[in-house]
Amino acid sequence: MRVGGNAPAIRRIAGRALALAAGFVLSLAAHAADPIKIGLVAALSGPSAQSGEAITQGLSIAIGEINAAGGVLGRPLVLVRRDDESSPPKGATAARELIFGEKVAAIVGGLDTPVSLAIVPIINREHVPYMGVWAAGTPITRNGATPNFAFRVSAVDVMVDEALLKYAQKKYGAKKPGLILINNPWGESNEKGLREAAQKLGITLAGVEKFENADVDVVPQLTRLRNAGADALILVANAAPGAQMMKSRERMGWKVPVVSHWGVSGGRFPELVGPTAGDVVFVQTYSFFGEQGPIGQKVLSELKSKYKIAGPEGVFSPVGVADAYDAMHLLALAIAKAGTTEGDAVRKALQDIGEYKGLIKTYDKPFSETNHDALGPDDYIFVHYEGERLVPVK
Template identity: 30%
Template sequence: MTITRRGLTLGGAGLATASSLGLATPALAQSEPIRIGWLAALTGPSSAPAIGFDRGVRHAVDTINANGGVRGRRLELLVRDTQGDPTKAVNAAQEMISRARVHAIWGPTNSGESLATTPIMARARMPNVHPCFVDSLIDPARYPNAFRMAPSNSQIDDAVSKYGVEILKLKKFAVIGDTTGYGTTTVNSSSASIARHGGEVVYRATIDATQPDLTPDMLRMRNAGAEAIAVWTVSPGLISRLMNTRANMGWDVPLVGHPAMGNGEVGQLIAKPENWQKTYILGFKNCSYGADGKLPNHVQAFVDSVRGKINLEDTTLWWVALGVDAINMIAKAVQESGGTDAAGIIGYWNTVQNWPGLYASYAWSPTNHNGLPDGDLVMSEANSLRQGAYRLAPGYV
C-alpha cells in the first residue's frame, strides 16, 4: 500500500502538523501494528488533563488509521488508566514494556507518576514523550529516551511570576499546590521564582485535592497578607472550591498559575460565574485568540474540522491539541526512521527542529529534550474559555 502525504493528515484540516509528517514512500504492508502505550490518569482527582489529551489521542489515531496508517501499518493504542497513582503508573509501564511490547509510550500525564516511571522507561530504552512539567524529568544524559512536549516548571514559574510581580504589580503571594509529587515540587519552585522576581511569599502549603472545606487555609493566607494566590494543581474540584471559598469570604484576591484553572469543568463546578473572575493562567500562543478573535490559521482549521466531533467546551484546547501532536510525533518518527526500532525513533526526535504542531512548534537536540520554546508561553484569562481557547490576560502582550 502506498502511503501519501494525506495518509498522515488530520482529516483534511490542512494542518502544518500534518504536512510536517512528510511525503511517505511506498512500503509493503506489515502485519504487525505500531503499538503506542498511553499512560493516562483517566479517573481520580487529577484526571482532567488526561481526559482532554485522550480526545486528541484517539482522534489522531483514528484519522491516521482511516488514511492508511504509517508505512502500511496501523496504529494500535494500548491505554492504561493510572488513576493518578504512581504505583499504578509503574505497574502499567512495566506491563507495557515487558508484556505488551509497545514501540513508544505517551505519558504519564502527571509529574508525580512520571517521576516514578521515567527511570523504568530509561532502563528499557523505551521511546517516551510526555507533557509533565517537573524539571528533573528531562535529562538527556540520564534519560536519553525521554522528551518533553510541554513547558518545564522553570518556564512556567518564570512566566507566572513575571506576570504577577511585573504586570499586576503585586508583591505578597500565597503559594499552594496539591499533595501530589507535582504539587509539592511546584510549590517550592514557584516560591523561589517569585522571590527571584522581587515578590515575597508570605504563605505556602500543600492541600489534599479532596479536602472539602478550604476556609481555614484561605483565612491563613489572608491573615498573612497575601495579595495574590499562586495555584498549582490539575484538580478541578480543588480549584473550584478555592474560587467558591474566595467568593464566600468576599476576598477580592487574584489567582494566578496552572492552566487547569481555565478548564471547562471548573466552570461547571463553581457556584457562580463571577467566582471565575480575576483568575489568570499560563497559556499558549497557538491556543490563544488574537485581536481578531481567531486562532492561528492551522489551529483554527483543526477546531473547525472537529466541530461536533470533539467537545472542546468542558476541557482545554491545548490538552486536545497536545494529544494530537504526541501521536503525530510518534508516527512521524516511525515514518522517517523507517520502522519501530527504538534507536531510530529516538534518533529522529533528536533532530526535530521547528516541528509545526497544533499546540506548539517543537525543537529537540541530543543535548536538549525540552521541546517548547519560551516564546510560545503567554498568560490568559481563565474565564474567557471558548472552544477550549482563551483571551490574553490584561496587560499581557
C-alpha cells in the same frame, strides 16, 4: 460524557471483548502490515479520569489523520491504553506490560508527575521513547540518564513558575505574593520551583499554604495568607480544588488577584466557581477560543464530529488535547524518519526533527541532545474566563 451520551458500559465492554477476540484471531494471520502500537499510561478512572480522556482524544485524532494518510512505514498506528489509577506502582506495572507484552514503539504519559517519574527509569532501561504530554514535573525530562528516552510536549514547572511570578509582579505590581498549592506531588514540585523563582526575581513570599483535593473550605489557609499581607495569590491546583479555593476567597470578600498554573482549565471551571471565575488569570499552551489556524480548525471539527463537542467551551482540557495531538505527530515523524520502531533510532530521530507545523506552534528543532522539552516560556499564553470562553489577556 453526558448522561445518555454514552452507550451502556456493558455493551461497550462486550464489544471490546469481541474486538479483542477478533484481534487475537487476526494476529494469527498477521503479516507485514502489523500495526505500530503506541502505548498510553494515564489516569482513566478516578478523580483525574478527565485528563486521560482528553489525551485519548488528542492522540486519536492525530492517529486518525496519520492512518488516513497511509500510516507510518506503511503500517497503521494503534493506541493501546492502560489505566494507572493515578498510582505510581500501577503505572510502572502498566508500562512494563506495554513494553514487554504489547511491544509498543513508544509510551505516552498522563497527568500525574509521580506516575511519570516511576515510569521514566523503566523506559530508559528498556530503551523505549517516552512522550510526556501533561505532567509538568521538571525531573521527568531532566532525569540525568544518558541516553535519555524521555521527551515532553507540555509545560515545564520551573519555567511556568517563573512566568507566573513575573506576571504577578508586572501586571499587578505584587510585592508579596502568597502561594496556595494543592497538597500533592504537583503542588510540591511547584513549591520548589516557585521558591527558587522568587529568590531569583528578588520577591519575598507572604506564605505558602497547601490544601487537599477533598477540601470543601480553604478559608483558614487563605486567612493565614491575608494576615501575612499577601497582595496576590499564585494558585497551583486542578479545576475542582481550584474552584473550592476561589469560592472560599469570595466568601472572605477578598479581592486579591489570582495568577494560576494551567490546572484550572481542565474541567468546567466557570461552572464550578460561579461569577468570580474570571478573576483567575492562568497559563495555557493553547486555546481553542478565538481565531484558529487551519490545524486548529481541523482538530476542532474532528472533536465536534468524533466526540460530540459543541464548541471550544466543550473542550475541558484544551492543553491535554493539544499537547497530545502535537506529540503524536512528532512521534510519527520520528518513526518515519528513523525508518524503524527500534527505540534508540526513534530517540535519535526525535532529536533530529527539523521544522514541523503543529497545532500549538510551528516547531523548529523541538528536541535536541540536551533539550527534551518542545515547549518553553515563549509558548505560554495568559488567559482568563469570560463567561464560558477562555480569552487571552493582554
